[in-house]
Amino acid sequence: MSGTTVHDGGFVSKYLFLFSVSLIASAAHAQDAQQQRQDAGDAAVAEILARQGEPAPAPAPTPTPVPAARHDRAATATDDAPTITVTANGLSTSIENTGQPVTLIDRQEIDAVQGADIARVLERVPSVSLTRNGPLGSYTGVSVRGADADQLLVLIDGVRVADPSSPAGGFDFGTLLASNISRIDFLRGSNSTIWGADAMGGVVDITTRATPGLGASVEYGARNTLTTQASAGIKGDGYSIGLGGAAIRSDGFSAAADGTEPDGLRQWGVGGTAHVDLTPQIEAFANGRYSHAHLDIDGFPPPNYVLADTDETQTTKQYSGALGLAYYGMDLTLRGAWSFADTARDNFDPATGPAPTFTGDGHSDMVSLRGEYRLIGGLTLAFGGEHERTSYQTSYDAHAATSITGGYLQAGWVLGNLAAHAGARVDDHERFGSKVSLGGDISYGLGHGWRLRTSYGEGFKPPTLYQLYSDYGNQQLRPETSTSVDFGIEHGTRGEGTHFALTAFRRDSSQLITFVSCFGVTGGICTNRPFGTYDNTDRARAHGIELEAGTQLAPGLRLAGYYTHLTAQDRGTGLDLARRPRDMATVHADYTAPFGVTLGGQLRLVGPSYDKAGEVDRLAGYTLADITASVPLTHDIDLFGRVENIFDESYQTAAGYGSPGRGAFIGVRGRM
Template sequence: MYKYLFFLTASAVPGAALAQDSTEDALAEILAAQDATGPAEQPADNGGEQITIADQLVPSITVTANGLGTDIRNTGQAVTVIDREELVSIQGADPTRALQRVPGVSFSRNGPAGAFTGVNLRGAGSEQVLVLIDGVPVADPSSPAGGFDFGSLLTGTVSKIDVLRGSNSTIWGSDAIGGVIDISTRADTGMQGSLELGSRGTAFASALAGVSEDDFYVGLTGSWYETDGFSSAASGTEEDGFSQIAVGVTAFYDIADSLELSGHLNMSEGLLDIDGFPAPNFTLADTAETQKTLRYWGDIGLTYYGADLTLRARYSRADTDRSNRADTGTLSFESKGQMERADLRGEYRLVGGLSAAFGYDYQRNQYETSFDSFAQANIQGAYVQLGWVLGKLAVHAGGRIDDHDFFGSETSFGGDVSYGLKDDWRLRASFGEGFKAPSLFQLFSDYGNRDLQPELSTSFDLGIEKGQRGTGTHFALSGFRRDSEDLIDFVFCTGLLPSPCSPGQFGTYDNTERARAQGIEAEAGIDVVGTLRISGVYSFVDAEDRMTGLELARRPRHFGTLFADWEAGFGLSLGADLRIVGDSFNDAGNFTQIDGYELLDLRAAMPFGDNLEVFGRVENVFDIEYETVSGYGTAGRGVFAGVRAQM
């Protein structure tokens, strides 16, 4: 019998404005026939001996590709995995410093740390990317477009980030138009901790403690971050700070050899200084406004491991409360969003390398704001996917149907194929459909339209790859295309015939837009000499509004990262990351250009014995002035140093 644990715990979560599953949760759900150490192998029989925690932490496994625990070489989809070791080497609390090493990923931020940060996959909007944290959908239903804010997601308790690029609603349902980002939090044993101090009055600390025996695991995690920041308004002088504390508990218990109970409970609270648009000019400027975000999320699950059948049932819930205060300290806006979800996933081994994965989920989203009364919408869906592994060939194909309270039913189909060649080369291809349900704000607010249909997408990609990321000689080249339709946009009522507006509305949301994103992604890495490794990623993304022919806002056509790491014989490690981003436009009309930029970061680390390490880095070495959103400030040169220990 083979058992995989859930690794469910706390991470620092979003706080500013907007916000789906899994750590190793699908590992706990399903043991797929293609879960192997190589594309052609099947799991070995261990004679009934219980698998230890260490045995189960297999870094090459990813769960975002198809909903199963799968060797990354057994999927034809474009997936990048950033593990804990790489996160530690990069240093810092900001997850975008790691995500910039992933092909096809670009981002924009409205000011300093903690400010709203949107992550785009292959030109898809940040609200069209499904984000999962430890099995719990983390979108805030009270946010206008239902996206996820990476601004206050910190890396201190993160063990792994999986990034799937391409539409994949077949397995994951709503929101997976651009792809899926799966964030797994840490579930180690022993005690670990780190403390970092640096520029702009920044302090970042994280800690972990975990205990395990043959039949249970209990772990605690926590992080604390505080910075004085800098002005969100590029023209301002007032510092806009940010602080956040997050705590969580993880537990699982083997009720019997074939039955496991698991769950986690987490809380985070963040306080962010923000700038506004004060009278009389109503342009972005220094203000003393603040935003407080309080989040609770968690789940409980029960997993059955049979000889050929694996089943897991789970209930999860996430609450997000946000409150904004004006310069005077009076409450100016308040919102409450809640998600409840029940799901069942399973996998049945048929014959040989043939398996069938299946699942059902029911999700209820609710919201209420200072200006909008309580409203909710429910969506439920079911999927089936067949997988076949034969030698160096792996194939998956599946379909899904969802039913929503307002727009009715939507179907999604997808498939992928991977074939291994000589000398560790691999061909891969995938096709996927995606959809995004209208947000509660788009449906029920004063500007809402209850006749909205879901946004839809169809994506294709084709790639070739040699080796594996992060080791030996690695090369990957992909071409992709995604067509989207029925995109939801705000429209003014005047002159619209027929009008989607209700009586009294001057504007509403409607399915009016179409877009296309196509391009190439390249990734390479090589061990030059000794312990010197040089790697790089480059992306060309042509993201176009097909109604106007203009470029989509804040989507650079060219961007990439070069990074190098070297380790001396006595333990000293040195590294550098060079981020290069081309020009883009700030607005849909392409009136305001955002100039491209180049940023260089340097870092170093030195161990002292087996349990202590000192580290430091310099960000934006040449103190470059740049923007990712027009009018909003960005960080200048920063120097940081810290220490981490374990026992």
């Protein structure tokens, strides 16, 4: 380990010192959003009084409402709606009008982080921890607030992209390149009320690049890594069309920490979006994405059956898309779509011949309708429903499929400084029957840019097809469930002026599905399952605090940081859950000189954790430091570069798997 390794005691004192810098700041920002809510409330009161036949005070002038469909287009196509979230209620809403904890990361911040590794971007979201099985492109799991990685609902351009053929049915972030992303909308907490199944830990909606104009970049660096990206888009009166793509080639390093043979990656992907106004009130939209990855992996060869260098490879193909219509009237917004997603994997081992050692294909189709009816003033009624059918097949398991249908209703009220929502949802699963999910949130402006927020949410996740029907399956499984609650105080807006947020949270999960060994057991649940099976065995609780702070130290110089203290435990044993560090922090500073040169630095601190349940195989804490720079060559062309892990820290996020050492990268990007 490098001399910069953070140990248990030093970690806490180090983050406290770093964050004290960004906490000493004045509170005077973000009055515009609060004033808009006050104006909306005045208009509501005026309308109520008028309908009662009483004299109504003249409301303050309010901006012309923007249709939800138009908000969606702004947020997903032109990146000019940085404070609009869709994860909170399913349609576009201002982040100040929800009590739920949401983090928005825009294209400018993604470009500032640099590189194709989406993990380095997600480290700027509070309560997010990541595990990776080796080099870039290897399986990458994202845990939020101590939830399992497969309990995070992932959307790409609004489409659910989980892999139904994987054992736990989650999404592998190793198949996604940050180079082709323009926006990340990340909700932390259970929200099956709006999103239905799988939204137990949170919801993340990722938007691919499709902005107007032309843009391209090329980057080369450590481990013979070459990354390219290009995008093109046009926007006119009543339409917008965009296309983007990215590719990476890297020699990598050994996935096995004790190995010596590099494991490389060849990956590329393309995506496109289109919006066309058929009438002044009706919009047609479509999007599509395709990704292809070829990854070298390490395995567990005989006779020792421990992780070691092998010649195994994995090919992953993903495609997804959506087609739909949006309607905007004076009081009603509707958005209906058909969407689909497919993930196919093939594993090969030259030692056993040319035939694949494993194949798997998971597919989903969904028909959905979301809407919002504006009653009077700040009163709204959001509603929606979906029908989803998922299927899977592997080289060892026959084709199996299931479906789920659900609908929700949510009332919202914005009056003066108050914004509140309360809703309920009913889902009917083909196999498990009905499930009711409740949720609500409140945001209250205190004045001078401060607001209080709180939210309550419930989540559930049905057993995956693999957990039900594979050789290890158990058809008596029940869905996992969760309830989450958080309370927070916030000042300002993330990334602007002075920003501060402190949030306390707790999530309780039950009926969690785990793998049960049947070694030496022949009866009961292990009947005809000699190697083991799945069962609802566990309960868990995760609670902690999130601290966010940012301030403009000087013209062009901004300092920001995020810290999480998390306790995630098995409620049966009282022991920590696997791969959940108790302390995580990211601090970054960015400086833009008057002549256009930008400099940046990021420090990521992660405390120790355990690799396996039962507090087995301790993973040491670590510190990673990156520096970045960008120099304008012309008005439209920048030269940029960075050094990752500048202290060459040796660390592991999954026991036995290697992680990248120091690496330098340089590139050029242009736009017009």
